[in-house]
Amino acid sequence: MSPRAALGGTLLACVAASLLAGIAGGLLRVGIALPIAVDAPWLTRAALSHAALMMCGFMGTVISIERAVAFKHPAAWIAPLASGAGGVAVLADASGLAALFFVLAAGAFVIVNGLLLRRQPAAHTALLLASAVAWFTGNVLLAVGANSSTVLPWWFAFLVVTIAAERLEMTRLMRRRPGAQLMLHLVLVALAWGAAMSALAPRIGGVLFGAALCGLAAWLLTFDIARRTVRAEGLSRYMAVCLLSGYVWLAIGGLAWGATALGLPARDSALHALGLGFIISMIMGHAPVILPAVARVKLQFGNFFYLPLAVLHLSLAVRLGLGASSFQLRAQGALFNALAIVLFAATAVGAALAWRQRHGPRRISDERP
Incomplete structure (x- = not known):
């Protein structure tokens, strides 16, 4: 096996372990009985460290991989390897080691993004560096024993600012009103504050x-190109639907976050409107574009991509709407949240196989003139 294949296999295993364990732990937290021993030590640890697995072990590793591919230097792979190892360490009951791995990952990630900014000075690369600093801050706070109320805002800032930066990059050629970019920066400064x-x-x-x-939700709904591409067809429309629906959940998450701070029982809505409604919608929307660039896997797009997206949003509406007054409905909504993620993964695999069957085992680079 080549070193590149070994690296890819290792990272895939780490990402899958964090994602699956994070989903299982999340279901256990809402009382869903799983077809495995509920007293399994790793499952208990997954429930206790659900956020760390999903936001650092899974999302942190995936985003670091994307950035390492863009940076094109072997040292850039330190970040995803460390964050992936951190997720595995969580499940192995080595929480102290996991926290150190996460700090190492975010520190390396800050350096990579700083060098990318130096290579390509632009507003979106500056925001990517800011998002890396937010992740580093949250991971350091985790390592010194800070509580979740202190750590989670930094982790969410990492993911939210990363998405904002990527949307700014993808829409940089659009004509915007004077002051639109300044408004975005002020909103993100308020987020960090x-x-x-x-x-x-x-x-x-x-x-x-x-x-x-x-x-931020208002800014994205106003200035993102998805407002135009939603009237297109095919993949462009699908991506726009993912983005616009995600921005609505971002606004709901913001309202719920503020309500929670004021003492209202809206914590589940705050965390999962953001973590599932916004962030997973962004993953579903960008995967058909990012996978070919990062993993050299081309997807055959079809309307079947809308199914997991619909399951995600409907199950969130049940969980966060009807589930607010019924623990059973909240648990059922969470179960279908997990099903939506698994269904999307299966859809992506099926789309990759469909493209390969139609076009043969050619590499994506072979298609370029």
Whole structure:
């Protein structure tokens, strides 16, 4: 096996372990009985470290892989390898080692993004560096024993700012109103300030963080190119539907985050409107574009891609809407949240096989003139 294949296999195994364990742990947290021993030590650890597995072991590794491919230097792979190892360490009951791995991953990630900014000075690369710093801050706080209310805003800031930066890059050629980019930067500064204040003044910080999320949702709904491409056909329309629906969940998450800070019982809505409604929608929308660029896997697009997206949004509506007054409906909604993620993974695999069957085992690079 070549070193490249070994690296890819190792990272795939780490990503899959964190994702599957994170899903299983999340289901256990809402009382879903799984067809495995509920007293399995790894499952208990997955439930306790659900956020770390999903946001660092899974998302942190995937985003680091994407950035390492763009950076094109062997040292850039330190970040995804460390974050992937951190997820495995969580499941192996080595929480201290996992925290150190996550700090190493984010530190390496900051350096990679700093060098990318130096190579390509632009607004979106500056935001990518800011998102890396947010991840590093959250991971350092985790390592020193800070509580989840202090760590989670930084982790969400990492993911939210990363997405905002990527949307800014993809729409950089659009004509915008004067001051639109300044508005975006002010919103993201408020987001970072809210994350920082969450440790010192939780109520003020939480309200500011939630308001910034709502402001970002309004900015994206106003200025993102998805407003135009939703009237197109095929993949362009699908991506736009994923994006626009995700922005709505971003606004809902912001409102729920602020409500939670004010003492209302909206924590589940705040965390999962963001983590599932917004972030997973972004993954579903960008996967048909990112997978060919990062993993050299081309997908045969079809309307079947809408099925997991519909399951995700309907199950979230049940979980966060009807489930607010019924624990059983909340649990059922969470179960179908997990099904939506698994269904999307199966859809992507099927689409890759369909493309290969139609076009043969040619590499994507072979198609270029």
